[in-house]
Amino acid sequence: MPQDRRNIYKIAREAKGLTQEAAAEKLGISDSSIRAYETGQRIPPPEVVDLMVIAYDSQLLGIQHLRASADMARSIVPDIREVRLPEAIMELLDRVYGFVDAHRDRELLRIGKDGIIDDQERPIFDAIVAELGDLVEAAMAVRYAKQGHLEEGVE
Template sequence: MPDDCRNIYKTCRKAAGLTQEAAAERLGISVESLRAYETGQRVPPNEVVELMVILYNAQHLAFQHLRETNALYSSVVPEVRPRSVLEASAKLTNRIFLFAESHADRRLLRITEDNVIDASERAEFNAIMEDLQEIVEAALELRCARESS
């Protein structure tokens, strides 16, 4: 795992107020295994991460783990950063309003109504898809914020 993300397991455990010993016991794994996951020596299996998500009450951990360990997932699902409910709600609402105010929905329908995206439409279509990706990212962040509040 990249250096900037390998401690996500440790960060979430500490945020939950658990020691390595307490977390390992509740997860049903050895302290040595947990230490190896938290230092990046080993990647935890999905089943252990699923238990961490529940124990640590940190759904964003699942998104981060999958982005770091699954190339297909990371190419399809945007990065989900932990945010407060207020911050995530504001971000999602702002992205939706910007999308609507720019009439991107109408432009998307105009581009796709003939079921062909030709070369002259490709740049605009790609820009609309980027806007939609930002909305999806914001919605996922709100989901994580809601479940950890």
């Protein structure tokens, strides 16, 4: 597991405001297991991560765990970082508008409508697919964005 991802479990737990002891109780595991996961001594099994996602209210943790624990997932699942909702929305819309304004949607349709990508079309197609990957990443950032909550009686 890469060094920079070892604390994803601690970050998610602390964001929920739980102590290691409270998290261990919620998850039905020992305090020492929590410590081992948070220091990178052990990787939590999928069923524990499933419980963490629920207990910590963090779907992002599930994505981070998947990317951190499986090489194939790193090549398929975008690296989503948690950002504030307004920032995520602005980034997504900027990418969508840029894609459409550059007529990439029309280029993709022109290239793909016959089901064949020839040697001349290949570089353009590959570039468009990369841009679509960036759009997917931006959309996922919106889905998992840090959202503010209104306090009762406050607008």
